[in-house]
Amino acid sequence: MTAAEAQRWAAEPAKDSGYGRTPYQRDRARVLHSAGFRRLAAKTQVHTAGSDDFLRTRLTHSLEVAQISREMGARLGCDPDVVDVAGLAHDLGHPPFGHNGESALDLVSGPCGGFEGNAQTLRVITRLEAKVPGAGLNLTRATLDACSKYPWFRKPGYRKFGVYDDDRPVFEWLRDGRDDERRCLEAQVMDWADDVAYSVHDVEDGVHGGYIRLRELIDDPDERVELCGDVAATYSTESRDELGAALDLLLSDPAVIAVAGYDGGYDSLVALKRMTSVLTGRFVASAVGATQSRYGTEPLRRYAADLIVPRTVRNHCALLKGMALRYVMRSRAAETWYEQQRTILVDLVEALTRTPERLDPLFRPLHAAAADDAAALRVVIDQVASLTDHAAVAWHQAVVGTRR
Template sequence: MTTGDAERWVPEPPKDTGAGRGPYERDRARVLHSAAFRRLAAKTQVHMAGTDDFLRTRLTHSLEVAQIGREMGARLGCDPDVVDVAGLAHDLGHPPFGHNGEAALDELARSCGGFEGNAQTLRVLTRLEAKVLGAGLNLTRASLDATCKYPWQREPGRRKFGVYEDDLPVFGWLREAAPEPERRSLEAQVMDWADDVAYSVHDVEDGIHGGYVRVRSLIDDADERAAVCQAVAETYSPEPVATLAPVLDGLLADPALVAVADHDGSYRAQAALKGLTSVLTGRFVAAAVEATRAAHGTGVLSRYAADLVVPPLIRAQCALLKGIALRYVMRRPGARDRYERQRDVLAELAAVLLDRAPEGLDPAFAAQWKAAADDPARLRVVIDQVASLTDPSAVEWHYRLTH
């Protein structure tokens, strides 16, 4: 790391260094103590927050991503606190109701540049979260760069992007060290893979625990396996069904998966399920570390010194786990009606807030609305307000303002 990596958008006076904390440790503390981080406890991961004490929320998911990423980054030579910050912060911009809410807000925000959870994360970190006036949490350049999974603006044909137009000044500052415009730092790549690992493995764990994913049915039913491969080829992987099918067969033959094929919720079954998550997480992390070391050597790897290498077989296995969760959890019977109702809640809430602004907004957003220069800027403030809400708060605000 260089001196420039530790710079902040708004210079700050020297801190008391008696505790021995470095700049990236301070970044980590700022994220952990932020209101946006606390709100993740009541935001949807896959299952709506509060529906089951076992199931993950955005908060527990973020903690798991940070832990996986921190250990993986440390094995490669990354600053572990920078990767930790990225893992903790990567979902701060997600709105109520998970990716369904993200799609709804993107539609509503069309006239002001759209909505994307990763671009919103940058906005939360650098503008919306209250810590340093005009700079959000005012994290270091390296930590902010590590959160950028998609370091580009919205473009035709690209569903994901990482910055809105009015956040380009700070984005340009934090990306100064990038050797190419869209090159991601190694820490960002580690965080992204840790996110994929946690998402794929833990969503399947939650699905098995909840009774939505029945591994025995997948093992015994060739049509179900084919349907999973088709869903993965359409959604998560560039590989065709013919390539994915033998990978899924091999995955389902793994002793760790066979051990949970007939999950009944007993203590023994729960232990086997936890064993599965440990095996898969360890495998996916170790494969990436080993392949990256094989490509780049044994030295210290950080920032732009290397790119993370994930073997194609491991990527395919990870994508297939995502596909299992997609087919049996996110697309389970009744899900479509629930998703439509969630989108209606957000659309109706945004409409009534636009009509009642600034009085209907929280004080901080009301002040931003009054300072906005035009209608698109005012719409962005309303979108920021809605995106900040938790799942229960969105429902409560909607009921209060529409009844």
């Protein structure tokens, strides 16, 4: 890495070099020791955190993404610590209750530019974490760029974005003069690792939880058509016929067939874990192989290459996402608790906007210094987004429940 890539947003005193750590190893330690990272242990991935000790939380998901990112990046020639940190940090901005909570906060944050988990991640690591005054964790430029999954501001036609308007200065600094939306290779590796982890692991959790019954899907051609329709509408630009062919191939894999009769016993758990390992390994190896086929086997990093993922593999990943959507997320969305989650967060934002003295000591001075109502609302959103699932419920009882 160059000196510019190892630079930090805020100047820091020279560190004791006795350990011989690189700047990127320091970045990794800063994320691992951050308060936001610890909170991920009690934040929902798909199922409510703490509802089942088998199921993943945001913390276990982030550790898995980091592991996949590190191994895939190392095989391509990226700095392993940079891609590792990107995997560890990529969900630090996600609020309580997973994507349901993200939608609820976006609903009430329109006056300050909306809410998006990835944009909130940038805000957490560059501003809100208490490490370096005014700079958050003060990570290196290369690491911040690797964390930029969506390096653009909110705009029409884009559901995802990666930076709020008032975080423009640090965003422009980390992009180091780039005025396009191209992502560095390390960010692409992290993004694909995230896709691989949550598509494969959400299906694993869904099978274990009884939401996804692969035998029924294998035996019912009409259901497979419906699933492909969901995927075409949500996760893929491929035709239903193309997705149908990919689904037939996926469901004919011996590792998948072995899970069709899952009953929760030891042998079933072994088969389920084997399916997870086979699919993860295949998705990673395919991307590495295709990228090296195009660019060669010399080390690749930063903007020297784009990650190439074969179409069939992308289709398989999209189909797994579709299974989680169709059989898990929609089932959960019908539950009363799912709507209560949204109510809790909306109520909290409204109550804390009226009574900012209830904010944590970390956020109270930021609210007092806010230049206008939009900036003050953003601080309230920061507070609510920082809460764990359990803390959000407790805060709601304390702040809103007494008022009612």
